[in-house]
Amino acid sequence: MDALRIGVLGCADIARRRMLPAFRACPDTELVAVASRDPGRAEETAAAAGCEAVTGYDALLARPDIDAVYVPLPAALHATWVRAALRAGKHVLGEKPLTTDPAATAELAALAAGSGLTLRENVMFVHHPQHAVVRRLVADGAIGEVRGFRAAFTVPRLADDDIRYDPALGGGALWDTGVYPVRAALHFLGPGLEVAGAVLTRGGPGRAVDTSGAVLLRDVTGVAAQLTFGLDHAYRSSYEIWGSAGLITVDRAFTPPAGLPPRVRLERRDSAEDLALPPADQVLHTVADFAAACRTGAPLDPAVLAQARLLDRIHRAAGNTRPAPTAAAATERPT
Incomplete structure (x- = not known):
């Protein structure tokens, strides 16, 4: 073909x-x-x-x-x-x-x-094979019943003229780094997530956009997901899934270099194991x-629609009042 x-x-x-x-x-x-x-x-x-x-x-x-x-x-x-x-x-x-x-x-x-x-x-990141391994471990009961989820994606401060600091261009941590932990929560806990609380903190040039955020989600069974994201932090890219009998931790979860062996750790009551997985080019x-x-x-993957709804609810729950981005404003910058 x-x-x-x-x-x-x-x-x-x-x-x-x-x-x-x-x-x-x-x-x-x-x-x-x-x-x-x-x-x-x-x-x-x-x-x-x-x-x-x-x-x-x-x-x-x-x-x-x-x-x-x-x-x-x-x-x-x-x-x-x-x-x-x-x-x-x-x-x-x-x-x-x-x-x-x-x-x-x-x-x-x-x-x-x-x-x-x-x-x-x-x-x-959803196309990296390491996450399929994690899903299989959870489905097979390796950590018992899921009790909680935590994810973080933060990056160091950007140049002052970076478009991610421009609200008219759709800037802000929620739309940029926040997408990753939100999508990870959907990926592992499913589409029935609701917002229990959200905070978006403004910063950066002119304090025009949110440069950090924290979100608490919950599913219909009460399992909570704690999410952190930001544009002015030490680098962090990870998630953890707690179970009744163990814990799975994934480091460099969202943007791993193609040659980096995955860092997936499985901990149970009497053991801890770093899984030997091959590198993969998620791009x-x-x-x-x-x-x-x-x-x-x-x-279109239904997770994209669920993610869009959840991001909007997070934005509203945080009480963010910045103006919505417009295509007209974005045309002012050539790309």
């Missing part, structure tokens, strides 16, 4: 560092072109990636030699350009969060399904999964 021909809308850092190399390395995808509103930036990025440069996102979507697009634009632009790509007949891999509005996420899911197109959100796994989904027209 022919490789899926990929176009990229924007030259974001994550695209240049991680996704463009993965599209080139995956045998199921062919990187065709990258677009920017800035011709020079498009040329520079395309030259490094070994593909064509296109000026303007509409020009790329109009090309008949592209089957699917990757959208790594600021969060405030996701809904606009994911919608445009679907209407242009392209499959879409959208950077996380797919949108900052659960209604918009549901609309895009319906549009993709009605058009026979695949829509995916680029939450990559490459994500790209391969997207290509496979495009071949079958698989619908």
Whole structure:
């Protein structure tokens, strides 16, 4: 079967560092072109990636030699350009969060399904095999009945002009690092989570966005999930699952380097074991999964819709009153 021909809308850092190399390395995808509103930036990025440069996102979507697009634009632009790509007949891999509005996420899911197109959100850690091992341990009763969950994803302070500090572009810790522990809670505890409490703390340039957060979720049985995230912290990327008979700890859980052996620890009453698991490239796994989904027209993972609703409830529970991001504001920055 022919490789899926990929176009990229924007030259974001994550695209240049991680996704463009993965599209080139995956045998199921062919990187065709990258677009920017800035011709020079498009040329520079395309030259490094070994593909064509296109000026303007509409020009790329109009090309008949592209089957699917990757959208790594600021969060405030996701809904606009994911919608445009679907209407242009392209499959879409959208950077996380797919949108900052659960209604918009549901609309895009319906549009993709009605058009026979695949829509995916680029939450990559769920494609790393270490988490399937953890799920299997839990299902097999290795730690007894699940009693609690804790996850954290925090990163050091960013440059003052980073878009994640700009509320008009969809910035803030909840939309950036917060997605990971929220998705991990859904991944292991299921979709029936409710918000028991949430705090979002503002900081950074002008104190315009939330730069840290803490959330307490609970499922229908009363199992609690304690989540922490932030943009101004020592690096932390981990989760723990407590059970009635043991504990599973995963370090470097969300963004592990491709060559790093997973750090999964299983502790029980009289033993502690570090599981010997092979390294895996979760970026490459994500790209391969997207290509496979495009071949079958698989619908959007329901976890994406559950995540969108939960993020919105967290935002509301925290009493955050910052203005919603707008596509108009986001167009002020070329990418």
